[in-house]
Amino acid sequence: MRIGDLDAGRIGFGAMRLAADGTVWEPPADRAAAVAVLRRAVELGVQLIDSSDAYALGANEELIAEALYPYAADVVIATKGGVTRPGREEWIPLGRPEYLRQQAELSLRRLRRDVIDLYYLHRVDPQVPLADQVGALARLREEGKIRHIGLSEVSVAQLEEARAVAPVAAVQNLYNLTDRTHEQVLDHAAEHGLAFVPFFPIAVGEHAAPGGPLAEVAAELGATPAQTALAWLLHRSPAVLPIPGTTSVAHLEENVAAQRLTLTAGQYARLDRLAARDRDTTMTVR
Known part of the structure; x- marks a missing residue:
């Protein structure tokens, strides 16, 4: 899968899970283990590493630099700006152009990069015209500080409004086997x-229970339900590039191996009929 002119592979790694708790407020308690996961991801051929300035208040980006700098030539670093964290449970969009510039500059420093490969508007700020928010990213792109622009949790209308201002290379929305709210955005x-x-490419719910349709197809493939859910995403469209996150090297290896699975047309159709009722609501912002 390509993001603009960059080859990013088919399965990336979402570093958000490396935070110490479910609120993504603190850096990992076991820093060495988190560094090991990131390094193993690159060893396995993962090319896209995804973060945000809002994850552990910037410490997530610092962790990536600690683990991977100097970066391999084929590693694509993505991060996001445009969400503030005034409190542990708070995720507040802030899209003022001066703030987006400030945060991009800070991300460059924390990541030890001269240019960020893919920089997302983390959330659209309803208080600021979208053209102004994307325009700020466009200026950073013109200055060579970011290579490609991304958008997160947007509608088709917002995507097209943004593309009228500047080229957009990627969209990061919630989407998985049982939550397909953004089906039209994907297409x-x-x-x-x-x-x-x-994001949240591996949903949890009744569909993943023993004896459920996902487990049945997984057994036929000799795979895990998580691997099968990822295989469904990869089969869904060649444009899909999931970024499952984990704190475990074993689970990382399992996730990456999912790209070697091949679903039959019948298996894909059986999974495709799953109702979108078991949405993973652990986090409202990613």
Whole structure:
């Protein structure tokens, strides 16, 4: 899968899970283990590493630099700006152009990069015209500080409004086997040559229970339900580039191996019929 002119592979790594707790407020308690996961991801051929300035208040980006700097030539670093964290449970969009510039500059320092490969508007700020928010990223792109622009949790209309201001290379929306709210956004992104990067790609719920349809197909493939859910995403569209996160090297290896699975048409159809009722609501912002 390509993001603009960059080859990003088919499965990336979402570093958010490396935070110490479910609120993504603190850096990992076992820093050495988190560094090991990141390094193993690159050893396994993972090319896209995804973060945000809002994850552990910037410490997540620092962790990536600690683990991977100097970066391999084929590693694509993505991060996000445009969400503030005034409190442990708070995720507040802030899209003022001066703030986005400030945060991009801070991300460059923390990541030890001269240019950020993919920089997302983390959330659209309803208090600021979208054209102004994307325009700020466009200026950073013109200055060579970011290479490609991304958007997160947007509608088709917002995506097209943004694309009228500047080129957009990727969209990161919630999407998985049982939550397909953004089906139209995925199809629209694919139609226009954009990468669609689903967060929370491995949903949990009744469909994953023993004896459920996902477990049944997994057993047929000799795989785990998580691997099968990722395989469904990869089969869904060549534009899809999931970024499952984990704190475990074993689970990382399992996730990356999912790209070697091949679903039959019948298996894909059985999974495709799953109702979108078991949405993973652990986090409202990613």
